[in-house]
Amino acid sequence: MNQPDMNALMQQAQAMQAQLQEAQKEIVASVVTGQAGNGLVTMEMAGSGDVKSVTIDPKIVDPDDVETLQDLVLGAFTDANTKLQQLAQEKMGPLSQGLNGMGF
Template identity: 55%
Template sequence: MFPGGQPDMAQLLQQAQQMQQQLVAAQEELARTEVTGSAGGGLVTATMTGSGELSALTISPDAVDPSDVETLQDLVVAAVRDAKRAADELAASTMGPLAGGLGGGGGLGLPGL
């Protein structure tokens, strides 16, 4: 089952606590980090935290045409989607190494967990 016999439970708990601390630190970093998405060559920009919260939306006056509101709406949606993509990439790169330490099944790298 385990090389050398039974696992050291104290060591496993310590490792789990370290992973938990790293996870919390990574989540806090994502909440502080901002990414920006844009559309229409920068006419509309959306700023989002790495945890996915929209924090700002900027619309250039050049994007505002009262007779064509649909285009502006499309630009806003595209900018938010672009920011969300960037936030997802940031989260994957920040959280990915931590998830790898959990073992393939999401447990603690232990059989059956």
């Protein structure tokens, strides 16, 4: 039987763990911008998921139509959240595939 070199596997696992931690740091340090209504509402979201800012174009503010504004804010949040998930997949995807390939 051909046994894998456990020291080599452990070194690979430690290297991948370091890469994973670095990718996580990059994600947390990132800021993505979501928008809705062709930029009438924008939202900046940190990689940690914290909302950093919300910008609303005054022309969309209509006291008689609060629902549209609420929908646009929700849309900007959803867009930012989607971009954050894409960023995480971009940074973490190759690493998680590498771990799976090692049998972890």
